[in-house]
Amino acid sequence: MALPDVTCSSGVRLLSQLRSGEEWIKEPCILGVDEAGRGPVLGPMVYASAFTTASTDITGRGYADSKTLTHASRSKLFGAIDADRGVGWVAHVMSAEHISAGMLGREKTSLNAMAFDSTLAVIRTALDAGVNLTHVYVDTVGDAGRHRERLMRAFPGIEFTVCPKADSLYPIVSAASIVAKVLRDKALTDTQQSLGLTGEVGTGYPGDSATTSWLRAHLHPVLGFPRLVRHSWETCNRLLEPPEGVTLRFEADEAEEGAGGGDGGGRGGQQQKLSFARAPGAGGALGAAGAGCVETSGLGRATYFRARKLQRVAEAF
Structure with a gap:
């Protein structure tokens, strides 16, 4: 199965079947949002949407919560959804690498924040394609009321129904659930194969x-x-803890006896650190980031910094 309309950016892919050339997208439309892969330790997290006209009856098409369907049933239903000229879909795929970078980066991004951004992305993509969305149904695992308020602020003029188990209650969300699960399974397999x-x-x-x-x-x-x-x-x-993993010890600044004053080696065994944060009362200069950091002229510094003649600076910007 080929994945259409792929846009790649920093571990994120946006996939879609938007039906932008169809006249029916100008009629009042409903859209459902669901995810696959929020909890697993392997592979991507996928938020997907499916949309059709509000007047279209899709209750008899076999759409159901993807977790209740077999792999074969999901694949068959996805094929039908993808081929149906009266239904469109959008999927936002975040790789495991992208999720890890967000949660472990210097400026950490929570999984909830990434999930909300993904929800916004699949709705906004449909709107940008000209879909006349009047009502959006969203499956949620958190505070449904708060989630609904945030979505209504982001998209004023659209009615939102947000609740747990929406993929079992609303067929349009069930369709989104199928899209999300099939694309996640496909991405997981493809990544595994590409990495050998x-x-x-x-x-x-x-x-x-x-x-x-x-x-x-x-x-x-x-x-x-x-x-x-x-x-x-x-x-x-x-x-990663022993015995499976190996404990690593990195070279650190150490206090040197006889450095004199307090501007050389670390005082009282404190580790010396380079800081990029402004210390309170530093008058704009870059100083120690915390109580355990000591200014230094280079004595007692790690070999890496001394060998490259790296010094502290008054301003970083």
Whole structure:
């Protein structure tokens, strides 16, 4: 199965079947949103939407919560959805690498924030294509009322129904659930093959023994896991501990006796650190970021900094 209309950017793909040339998208339309892959430690998280006219009856098409369907049934239904000229869909696919970078980066982004941005993306993409959305149904796992308020602020003029188990209650959300699950499974398999990773990954959830066995089999004791894995999951942190993983000790600044004053080696065994944060009362200069950081002229500094003659600066910008 080929994935249409792929846009790549920093581990994010936007896939769609927008039906932008069809006249029916100008009629009042409904749209459903659901996700697949929020909890697994392996592979991408996919938020998908499906949309059609509000007057179209889709109750007899067999759409259901994707978790209740077999792989074969999901694939068949996705094929029908994709080929139906009266239905469109959009999917926002975030790779495991992108999720890990967001959750572990310097400016951390929570999974909830990424999920909300994905929901906005699939709705906005349909609107930008000219779809006349009047009512959007969203499956949620958090505070439904708060989620609905945020969506209404983002898209004034559109009615929102937000509730748990929406994929079982509203056929248009069921259709979105099928799209999300099929595309996640496809992306998971494709990534595994492209990286040359073998073995049965199981469901991808941390509680699956097949998944944890696969993780152990593909764990490098120093470099960790391949890009298919979400390094930000606690499951990975535990597996990286000895004996599976190796404890690494990095060279650090140490106090040098006889440095004199207090401007040389670290005082009282404190570790010296370069800081890019403005210290309170520093008068605009860059100083120590916390109580355990000590200004230094270079004595007692790590070899890496001394060899390259790297010094502290008054201003970074």
